[in-house]
Amino acid sequence: MFSFNPFYLLLWIFIANFLPGALLSLGLLKEKKLLLIEKIGFGFALGVILPPFFLFLFQLTGINYSFATAFAATLIFYAISIAIFYYKKGFEGLGGIKTEASEQRWVFLGIILLVLLAFWIRLQSYGPIFQELDPYYYAYEPYLYLSKGFAPLNDETAWWPHEVNHRIKPVLSFLEAEWYSFYTWGGKADNYLLSAVCSVYPPIAAALAVFFLYIFLSSEYKREYALLAAFLASFIPIFILKTMAGEFEIQPYAFFSLSLFFASYALAIKNRDFVFASIAALALSAVYLGSSSIVVAISALLIFIPIHAIHIFMKGEKELAPVFINLFVLFSLIISSTLSKTYASDRFVFDVGGSIGYALFGVVAFMAGLLYFEKKYSPDKSKIINYAGIAMAILVVAFFFTPFGEIIKTIASNSLQVAQYTLPLHRTIQEQGLAGSNFYGSLGFLGKTFSQQDILYAFFAIFTSFVNTIYGIGVGVVNTIFESSLVYDDKDVSFLMFFIFLVLVSSAYALYRKFILREESLIVLFLAIVFPVSLVGIIKAKYTIYMGYFLAMSLAIILGEFERMLSPFFHNKNALFNSLVAFGFLVVLFEGFLDPSSYAGPLLFNSYKVRFQDNPLGLQSKMATLCSMGLTEACYAAQDPIGYANQGINKQFDYALCVYSLLSNPQSPSPSEQLAATIRCQRVASYWIDSMEWLRYNTPEGSRIISWWDYGHWENYFALRNAVIRNEHAYHDMITDVAHDFIMDSEPALIQTMKKYGAQYALFDSELIFSGGHFGGKFGALNYLACAHANLTDVSKWPGQSLCEFENTWEQIYVSSEECVVSPITGKKGRVAYVITATEGPSGPQTSFKPFYCFSTAKLADGKEIPATYYLERKNEAGELLLNKAFLLYDGKTSSGGYDVYTLLYTKDKVWLENGSVVDGWSDRKGRFYDSNLYKGFVLKELEGFELVYTTPDEAVKIYKIKE
Numbered sequence: 027m028f029s030f031n032p033f034y035l036l037l038w039i040f041i042a043n044f045l046p047g048a049l050l051s052l053g054l055l056k057e058k059k060l061l062l063i064e065k066i067g068f069g070f071a072l073g074v075i076l077p078p079f080f081l082f083l084f085q086l087t088g089i090n091y092s093f094a095t096a097f098a099a100t101l102i103f104y105a106i107s108i109a110i111f112y113y114k115k116g117f118e119g120l121g122g123i124k125t126e127a128s129e130q131r132w133v134f135l136g137i138i139l140l141v142l143l144a145f146w147i148r149l150q151s152y153g154p155i156f157q158e159l160d161p162y163y164y165a166y167e168p169y170l171y172l173s174k175g176f177a178p179l180n181d182e183t184a185w186w187p188h189e190v191n192h193r194i195k196p197v198l199s200f201l202e203a204e205w206y207s208f209y210t211w212g213g214k215a216d217n218y219l220l221s222a223v224c225s226v227y228p229p230i231a232a233a234l235a236v237f238f239l240y241i242f243l244s245s246e247y248k249r250e251y252a253l254l255a256a257f258l259a260s261f262i263p264i265f266i267l268k269t270m271a272g273e274f275e276i277q278p279y280a281f282f283s284l285s286l287f288f289a290s291y292a293l294a295i296k297n298r299d300f301v302f303a304s305i306a307a308l309a310l311s312a313v314y315l316g317s318s319s320i321v322v323a324i325s326a327l328l329i330f331i332p333i334h335a336i337h338i339f340m341k342g343e344k345e346l347a348p349v350f351i352n353l354f355v356l357f358s359l360i361i362s363s364t365l366s367k368t369y370a371s372d373r374f375v376f377d378v379g380g381s382i383g384y385a386l387f388g389v390v391a392f393m394a395g396l397l398y399f400e401k402k403y404s405p406d407k408s409k410i411i412n413y414a415g416i417a418m419a420i421l422v423v424a425f426f427f428t429p430f431g432e433i434i435k436t437i438a439s440n441s442l443q444v445a446q447y448t449l450p451l452h453r454t455i456q457e458q459g460l461a462g463s464n465f466y467g468s469l470g471f472l473g474k475t476f477s478q479q480d481i482l483y484a485f486f487a488i489f490t491s492f493v494n495t496i497y498g499i500g501v502g503v504v505n506t507i508f509e510s511s512l513v514y515d516d517k518d519v520s521f522l523m524f525f526i527f528l529v530l531v532s533s534a535y536a537l538y539r540k541f542i543l544r545e546e547s548l549i550v551l552f553l554a555i556v557f558p559v560s561l562v563g564i565i566k567a568k569y570t571i572y573m574g575y576f577l578a579m580s581l582a583i584i585l586g587e588f589e590r591m592l593s594p595f596f597h598n599k600n601a602l603f604n605s606l607v608a609f610g611f612l613v614v615l616f617e618g619f620l621d622p623s624s625y626a627g628p629l630l631f632n633s634y635k636v637r638f639q640d641n642p643l644g645l646q647s648k649m650a651t652l653c654s655m656g657l658t659e660a661c662y663a664a665q666d667p668i669g670y671a672n673q674g675i676n677k678q679f680d681y682a683l684c685v686y687s688l689l690s691n692p693q694s695p696s697p698s699e700q701l702a703a704t705i706r707c708q709r710v711a712s713y714w715i716d717s718m719e720w721l722r723y724n725t726p727e728g729s730r731i732i733s734w735w736d737y738g739h740w741e742n743y744f745a746l747r748n749a750v751i752r753n754e755h756a757y758h759d760m761i762t763d764v765a766h767d768f769i770m771d772s773e774p775a776l777i778q779t780m781k782k783y784g785a786q787y788a789l790f791d792s793e794l795i796f797s798g799g800h801f802g803g804k805f806g807a808l809n810y811l812a813c814a815h816a817n818l819t820d821v822s823k824w825p826g827q828s829l830c831e832f833e834n835t836w837e838q839i840y841v842s843s844e845e846c847v848v849s850p851i852t853g854k855k856g857r858v859a860y861v862i863t864a865t866e867g868p869s870g871p872q873t874s875f876k877p878f879y880c881f882s883t884a885k886l887a888d889g890k891e892i893p894a895t896y897y898l899e900r901k902n903e904a905g906e907l908l909l910n911k912a913f914l915l916y917d918g919k920t921s922s923g924g925y926d927v928y929t930l931l932y933t934k935d936k937v938w939l940e941n942g943s944v945v946d947g948w949s950d951r952k953g954r955f956y957d958s959n960l961y962k963g964f965v966l967k968e969l970e971g972f973e974l975v976y977t978t979p980d981e982a983v984k985i986y987k988i989k990e
Contacts, residue, residue: 047073052116090175093212156272280317856882911947
């Protein structure tokens with residue numbers, strides 16, 4: 027039986043990362059104006075980053091990973107931490123925690139609650155086979171370190187004969203390898219146990235992310251406001267889902283490292299502090315080496331640094347500290363990019379970071395030149411505005427008339443995804459699509475919508491109209507400046523639009539304070555983060571999570587700026603403060619617990635319940651009760667829960683048993699229980715684990731499988747076998763090649779393609795062809811890409827808009843109520859069935875609806891009578907309609923209810939009677955669908971030149987091997 031104890035892992039994380047990190051931060055940050063608990067939080071972050079960074083440096087110098095190197099990295103970290111703790115006398119400040127807990131009681135408790143809640147509600151889904159795709163791509167890198175000691179320069183796991191490797195995000199991967207090594211005390215690599223270990227990282231990353239979001243906001247606003255905003259971000263549904271245990275891709279690490287960077291950078295800029303500048307540089311390196319979100323950080327700096335430089339210049343401060351702080355960041359980017367490129371190529375490659383590096387260098391150089399000019403020449407205050415105007419003119423000229431502007435436009439186009447679809451593949455990927463007009467499902471209460479029947483509709487409609495107008499103008503400005511093609515569609519009336527309105531008002535006031543009243547403020551930095559991300563996130567589905575997270579932080583801006591704005595009108599300042607806190611608290615309460623779309627509440631209040639996979643024996647009595655209620659799945663576990671779980675990981679992690687264990691009454695569960703159970707029990711479908719394990723234990727090592735790209739990571743990680751194509755879409759031509767062979771080409775062509783790409787096995791699955799028991803699923807995506815490969819459609823058209831795709835699709839009929847005669851001799855009658863036909867038109871296929879069959883019944887050779895179709899235009903000599911030998915699959919009624927819809931299946935089974943003989947219906951097939959390798963391989967279970975070597979028990983996956 028699979029065994030994993032997350033709390034034992036947490037103990038090792040405490041020993042290896044938290045404890046030495048806390049010692050380091052207590053010494054390093056001893057003199058800083060932070061609460062002791064805030065300093066310890068910085069220490070944990072340093073503990074998460076530095077030991078893996080040491081391991082990465084070891085690898086670069088040729089020292090392979092092992093338990094010994096992980097142990098050595100931890101000892102080095104301890105030595106550094108203890109030395110700094112002792113040298114700085116960090117122990118002198120430890121007594122302050124009692125004072126903080128007393129004087130800052132609510133803040134102290136709030137920080138603890140924030141971190142614990144963020145972690146605990148996300149931990150509930152930990153396990154080895156969490157239902158996801160991309161995490162297993164990233165988990166394969168630590169698997170290589172644990173099993174081989176290194177990641178080969180060409181691991182041949184996919185895209186052969188091209189060279190590929192898993193030297194992807196080393197800082198994150200070495201962290202996961204380190205945790206695994208300590209958990210197993212140097213045990214051998216096991217992919218299931220590794221994914222369980224990795225599954226604990228996202229909750230930790232999320233907890234640290236919201237902690238540093240709080241630190242970032244508290245650098246400018248009251249701690250209470252910062253806490254409320256951090257709680258709000260923590261409870262955003264899409265942020266919860268994407269940082270649940272099991273979501274061990276790079277996005278959770280991105281939110282952690284970005285939040286740490288922005289917090290440290292803000293403290294460095296505000297206090298002219300080089301310790302925090304160093305931490306910011308380290309955090310930026312973590313962003314680069316542990317995630318793919320470096321452009322989020324750099325884009326904010328490209329906006330902030332020149333504006334900040336001009337503001338400092340106009341104030342006449344005559345100091346260069348901001349320049350050196352930004353140089354720390356610039357050097358961090360260059361060093362990180364150089365290390366990354368060097369590691370990826372196994373030779374030294376100096377790299378400035380590409381276009382973002384050149385752009386960052388440009389704005390830092392601008393700041394340095396402007397502030398150096400001020401320090402050296404001390405321009406007259408009466409002329410300083412003129413000089414500032416010249417500086418801004420230089421920026422404008424550089425943007426529009428020099429290569430620097432082209433670099434910025436390239437960054438905007440790439441990072442904000444403003445370009446049009448460039449490949450047909452992009453049109454088949456959901457996250458590449460538009461975000462839609464309703465964000466209630468992803469943002470929860472923050473995105474709550476209102477219909478015209480709601481009492482508050484008119485109130486929120488006013489603000490929605492205003493914000494839609496502002497965003498529409500903003501998109502127009504962006505398109506003009508960056509020569510882009512963003513399209514903004516009006517969003518639904520919602521609380522989100524009202525919230526954004528409050529952000530706009532409070533931001534306007536903050537900018538007024540900074541530039542008119544000349545007050546110190548970090549508002550430009552905040553807005554440089556919030557608005558670009560929210561603008562793109564409200565348009566592009568891929569960025570909705572970033573919009574939700576960073577927009578939530580605006581709650582602190584709203585509360586802080588409204589307090590300053592309204593303060594002159596209140597004699598009782600505490601009453602104003604309490605009122606604003608109450609407003610923020612209500613927003614957080616609805617977001618996390620009171621709104622029907624909330625996730626935090628259901629996960630928290632059901633977290634005490636034990637899942638079957640975690641303690642089968644402890645749930646035996648409950649399973650026996652459920653068995654007596656008629657839930658047969660529970661009966662097997664009730665008889666011998668340990669024996670049942672020992673049958674394999676699929677049995678132990680049985681989805682139904684997991685759900686039953688979390689529901690008080692499975693026959694009438696509450697919505698809260700259902701939601702919690704759905705999230706906590708999600709897992710890779712049993713047929714995928716069955717098929718991956720079969721491949722692992724029944725195929726030679728180094729075997730390669732051709733399948734659809736969705737499953738390439740699973741083939742690498744679970745099956746430990748190579749794929750032809752996989753999820754990172756490295757070579758578009760190979761993906762369309764596979765689609766074309768699956769949908770439009772012959773068996774010999776498929777064999778030729780497999781040999782070209784070094785594959786011996788072909789995998790077909792139900793998800794490619796079925797959805798809910800009917801034809802569909804992912805077929806539309808494959809069909810579109812197959813036609814694109816054949817140059818019969820292109821990226822300018824959406825899927826389903828070509829005649830090629832129509833001709834590749836299965837045959838459907840629409841049965842009317844009109845009567846037709848099958849046999850004038852026997853009087854047998856039926857109903858007229860229509861088909862849709864298509865011809866090529868100037869703007870795509872032109873369809874028509876024509877009568878083609880008579881729907882009635884027919885007897886098979888065994889005497890069984892089934893629904894059948896007869897050709898209206900084909901008759902025998904006696905005038906009877908000829909039988910169309912197809913099985914019928916009922917699809918339901920049309921939306922208007924006027925027709926019954928059936929799909930026709932043609933097989934090679936000899937079951938039909940024709941002129942006294944028993945024949946098959948294969949000759950009656952129409953269209954290319956029935957000749958596709960996908961249909962023949964999955965439905966007919968036969969492919970010429972192949973041997974069917976494995977079928978899952980439920981027949982959801984079929985694996986073929988090329989015949990010798």
